[in-house]
Amino acid sequence: MQLTETHRPTLDRALEAIRTRAYWSPHPEHPKAYGETGAADGLAAYQALLGSRFELDQPGTDGWTGGEVSPYGPELGIEYPHPDLDVLLPAMRAGMAAWRDAGPETRALVCLEVLSRISARTHEFAHAVMHTSGQAFMMALQAGGPHAQDRGLEAVAYAYEEQTRTPQTADWSKPQGKRDPLELRKAFTAAPRGIALLIGCNTFPTWNGYPGLFASLATGNPVLVKPHPRAVLPLAMTVRIAREVLGEAGFDPNLVALAAERPGEGIAKTLALRPEIKIIDYTGSTEFGDWLEENARQAQVYTEKAGVNTVVIDSTDDYKGMLSNLAFSLSLYSGQMCTTPQNLLIPRDGITTDAGPKSYDEVVADIAASVSGLLGDDGRANALLGALVNPDVKARLEAAAGLGEVALPSREVANPEFPDAVVRTPVIVKLDGAKPDDEASFMSECFGPVSFAVAVDSTSDALELLRRTVRDKGAMTVGAYTTSAETERAVEEVCLEESAQLSLNLTGGVYVNQTAAFSDFHGSGGNPAANAALCDGAFVSNRFRVVEIRRQA
Amino acid sequence: MQLTETHRPTLDRALEAIRTRAYWSPHPEHPKAYGETGAADGLAAYQALLGSRFELDQPGTDGWTGGEVSPYGPELGIEYPHPDLDVLLPAMRAGMAAWRDAGPETRALVCLEVLSRISARTHEFAHAVMHTSGQAFMMALQAGGPHAQDRGLEAVAYAYEEQTRTPQTADWSKPQGKRDPLELRKAFTAAPRGIALLIGCNTFPTWNGYPGLFASLATGNPVLVKPHPRAVLPLAMTVRIAREVLGEAGFDPNLVALAAERPGEGIAKTLALRPEIKIIDYTGSTEFGDWLEENARQAQVYTEKAGVNTVVIDSTDDYKGMLSNLAFSLSLYSGQMCTTPQNLLIPRDGITTDAGPKSYDEVVADIAASVSGLLGDDGRANALLGALVNPDVKARLEAAAGLGEVALPSREVANPEFPDAVVRTPVIVKLDGAKPDDEASFMSECFGPVSFAVAVDSTSDALELLRRTVRDKGAMTVGAYTTSAETERAVEEVCLEESAQLSLNLTGGVYVNQTAAFSDFHGSGGNPAANAALCDGAFVSNRFRVVEIRRQA
Structure with missing residues (x-):
């Protein structure tokens, strides 16, 4: 094998990427990048494995x-x-x-x-x-x-x-004044565990x-x-x-x-x-x-x-972008990512946006509408949601509707190619951050297509809840939307102190639940969600x- | 404070040293390097602290x-x-x-x-x-x-x-074909625990x-x-x-x-x-x-x-150098270093040296004589031994003489400047690697000026005992003396597999119990003596x- 000629340049490029943390990948994302027959060959190879x-x-x-x-x-x-x-x-x-x-x-x-x-x-x-x-x-x-x-x-x-x-x-030579130096030859080996x-x-x-x-x-x-x-x-x-x-x-x-x-x-x-x-x-x-x-x-x-991922919603200058970004984050793979937001903290007095002030109820309704819109077409819904990975997720999803007022009910989506697939859109449940019973619900991880729109007294209340959530339950991701430099600084400080990875004001094609190798850290290793x-x-x-x-x- | 001008060059030099692991230190070892009045000032400053x-x-x-x-x-x-x-x-x-x-x-x-x-x-x-x-x-x-x-x-x-x-x-820009690239600004902060x-x-x-x-x-x-x-x-x-x-x-x-x-x-x-x-x-x-x-x-x-440090004695082309090097290692600070050798493994059929073949008894007697010679003068003994740090060490030293045949008895050394100091030369006790009672003695750490001359059946027996000692008890240091390339390779392999730091054939002014910062690792973190x-x-x-x-x- 010509390992050095083939792979050393890639290794060097990877070493550079982890130092600069700029975008890089040697592995193509586009399905057509794998050759004309790549798709067919891959399917055939997979099928050949079945039943053997x-x-x-x-x-x-x-x-x-x-x-x-x-x-x-x-x-x-x-x-x-x-x-x-x-x-x-x-x-x-x-x-x-x-x-x-x-x-x-x-x-x-x-x-x-x-x-x-x-x-x-x-x-x-x-x-x-x-x-x-x-x-x-x-x-x-x-x-x-x-x-x-x-x-x-x-x-x-x-x-x-x-x-x-x-x-x-290493050659080590230690001067000894007028006497000969002390000299050692040292060898260092990386030895496995x-x-x-x-x-x-x-x-x-x-x-x-x-x-x-x-x-x-x-x-x-x-x-x-x-x-x-x-x-x-x-x-x-x-x-x-x-x-x-x-x-x-x-x-x-x-x-x-x-x-x-x-x-x-x-x-x-x-x-x-x-x-x-x-x-x-x-x-x-x-x-x-x-x-x-x-x-x-x-x-x-x-x-x-596991962790409990939070998005703090304080204000935005791109309300539409925020709604569609959040809708995608909640929908992707039916929320079955360790990085999917669970708790959306929204002041009960509402938020300011470029589209005017929005009440708590309006924000929740608009997020729900955005999810509904995104997943309205069954073909698109199937392509985004995938299938529920196991019956436990389905059971949690069904139970979630009983935890509070349902802002967006889950919908069953038919998959014409795989009729036995269990495909469900996310449920959004309204909870009150001031109610202990509600807190018991939103302060534990509810893995799957379930999110909680939690009404809080204020943004500073939200930050205190965020801090407590990360400290006690851990978080793989934190998101925040704010137009206030002061709030931005405050949420940054919480994340720095509690060791959580923060995405600020994402309104475009990057989502809080996605990280890119060579650039983003996945988890911090500093809160209960992960030790590395x-x-x-x-x-x-x-x-x-x-x-x-x-x-x- | 002009921190950068004063210290950045030193930091850069230290960064270089840990990469090359060549000799370097910015801190002088010689007592006279601290100015003409350095010694007197230091003593006075120390004395001013007493009783307050x-x-x-x-x-x-x-x-x-x-x-x-x-x-x-x-x-x-x-x-x-x-x-x-x-x-x-x-x-x-x-x-x-x-x-x-x-x-x-x-x-x-x-x-x-x-x-x-x-x-x-x-x-x-x-x-x-x-x-x-x-x-x-x-x-x-x-x-x-x-x-x-x-x-x-x-x-x-x-x-x-x-x-x-x-x-x-970091600025991250991910191409999206004909669409605008995805662009993020990322900030990374080292956050304390x-x-x-x-x-x-x-x-x-x-x-x-x-x-x-x-x-x-x-x-x-x-x-x-x-x-x-x-x-x-x-x-x-x-x-x-x-x-x-x-x-x-x-x-x-x-x-x-x-x-x-x-x-x-x-x-x-x-x-x-x-x-x-x-x-x-x-x-x-x-x-x-x-x-x-x-x-x-x-x-x-x-x-x-704690660990149990071992020296394997297989053969040497500098018998005198080996003896004096070992004598110093056993004596320095009354053996109260975590790196001091405890078990000297010597084949019971003796070893080959540049001074002819030496029986187990001869090797032990010669090490004992070398220690006696090194510490024969009370002034030099005090300068090398220091004082026993606490009564437990003295008790262990006294008990050690009862564990086997004493090859070198411990001697009390008077310290004219500090008459209350407890100063003792090391004891060397002969033990048999094949006897379970003896093994119980040498397989536990006996911290202080105590070493065991352990008779083993062969060098390969010594290496097996070394492996078992490091694996079960840990070791901060391992030493070995051999003229055989094969034995050298075998002891290296034991140390690589059991994660122990090895000094080979030291006969001059570097001792197995000393490590130099920027170049030597102190402990390996891979055996029970230390996790780092x-x-x-x-x-x-x-x-x-x-x-x-x-x-x-």
Whole structure:
């Protein structure tokens, strides 16, 4: 493999991007960028996987397991190897020394080859992500394809930079006055921690999985991938490609392996406490994330859990832009993003806008109308909403209507291509920030297409509620609309003090729930929603240790 | 203050040093480098502190406490403010926003001014360190002065570099084909975690304290300094200087404060669980370090605990050099360094040397003779050994003689200047690596002037024991002597796999227990002896979070 010629320029460009944080991506978003037959080939490749065994040729397989059912209806019918951990884990360690000795650059370039082969199969991945997460096809292609690949590459760049901050060797000469200097030759090696465990999630198997996977692999650790049982395929495909590339590059393919679980097995808990597991990356519920942080003490644990995302609505000079921006944010993937706003804080006396003063009721009605307008056409609604990922989301959506006055009822949308898909528009419920019962509702995460229009006494009341929400419940995102420099400064101060990522006055084609790799941080790692950010130095710097060997010169 | 002109060149030089890891220090080691009257002035300044109240003018003082007694005999008679935490902690947070808004460069330069004022008073600090740690004067001056200042400066450099990896602002423009690009203006701020707690140690109050203190302060956090009750003075002086500099530079002096404790109060436990405390740096026992890691879940916890340091003796081409190097390592500061070798693993069939083959008994006898020779003169012995830091060390030393055959008995050394000082030469005890009772002795840390000459079946047996020791007990240092390339490679592999810092074939004036800032890592952070290394990216990168504020351009 001509790894250096092929990938070093991309690595250098990625290193530059994380320093400047200007826009950059080597992975095309447009479906037509993948060749004339790309779409058809991808679909065919995906279909060829259905109803068969997904062979991985990894050691320690003690049976086969599967059972994925697309949120769009069809059963995938794919079976994956179930691991005998006492065979698989030792086998994964066998290639560690050679992978470590290869050094940071080779590891980075091998990771880039993995990503580039994944990129070439973006259409195939799009179908796999769509039929495990319930994302609409275009979103599955973009978020599950190029955007996920970007986040993986970003992690590789951070890992490379972190490992190369210390030189491989140094000559140290300390003057001793008239005597000879003291002289030492020192060698520094980035040494891996041990086996890394990636615990994947249902909604974004690749986007949330790739940062941890590639950060651990690029820092020398074998990676065991434990997908969510409803979203195995995209990560199984990833594992297969990684194993192929590792083998072709002369490394042990067992440096990356899959751990699919039997129904109800709860293998993540078992794995998380194995002494061989030294790093864990997890995206999912607060409950299990907290359990991992409390119990997997032998490992470095990186968690993205749940939060309660807030938008403060104080005033705007582009009322129409604000409404359409918010409507899109609430609708995208049926609000099933960890970054989707949940609580819209609106002063009960109303707000000022370029379209005149608007009362609380008017603002809520206008947001509701904007969502209705956006999703009025079933074709467009299907393309934006995707499908509900599991029955729990549907149950929460249905229960939400009982929490307060419904400003916008949820609507069932028919999907002509997949009649079994459960497609619903978002519900908006009015709540009162001053009522304890209402607070109990809006202060807990209600994952799915549910948002609360919370009436507050004033903007400063909103900021205090925002602060309390971020501090106690965490937040992946905060949004705010204001024309007041003073309010802007105040909301910034809350976010700086409580460590939340803030989007101000978004009225165009960028949404609070979207972040771009190489430029935006996803989460802050400083509030209860997540203990790490994607991606920064802290995300990679403890995945390896620098071992120094010094000798007299 | 002309901070930039005075200190920016030093910061740049430190940044270069941590990248090249060549020798560098701006802090002179020679006692005469501090001016003609430096020594006398330092002594006088130290003496002026004795028998008085150490005023700090910090808020929330509810009484005075003290009671330090020099390991050399004299009572210090100094009283320090005892904190009312409910007053002091909120006061420490008051200046946080301004300190955050000052940015990484200003914070670094203020820290450098603090360090430079400490440096100017190195002789005064030397006496304070000597009479709290029991270090001999010259060691107290060097390790407690310039070497500690180096470690503080190194932490500042890492903190600065880490915070400036992300630019303060970025313009992001994403092409949209024929439509206008999406454009955002982004601002990135290094935001502090909260109050940092430094829990100081008895033996190296400044050397082990400065990295955490300056890393936290330079990343924007207030720092509460909780010294070891036997070693308050050096850190109290540090706090006073930091408060002076902060005030003069226009910041709140309460960003740094002292928490001296009443006898038996155990204030560290109380502080460690306070919700305001978000970062903890600790050097000390494994027991309390583990407690902190388990219980202070609201904080980032950095610990340096205990380990069992090993030297593998396989063969040498400089037998005399090896003996004298080891003798010095075992003797320096009466073996009261966390880096002092404890277990010397020697094949029971002996080793090959440039002076012919040497049996196990001969090697042990020759090491013993070398220590005896080094410490034969009482003046030199006092200058190397210092005093035992506390009665526990003396008790362990006395008990050690009962653990096996004594190859070198400990000798009492009189100190004519300080007749009450407890000065003892090291004991060397022969143990058998194959005997479980002996293993129980050498596999636990015996802090103080005690080392075990452990007979092993072979060098490969030694390496297996080394691996087990590092994995189970941790190690701050590993040493090895060998002329075999194969053995060298094998011991390197153990250290790479178990994450231990290795010194090979030291026979001259560098010792396994010494590390130099900017070049050597102190600990690895990858074995049970410590969860962090001094100093690397991981030591600083999670002391702050990057908060992003983005708005439409």
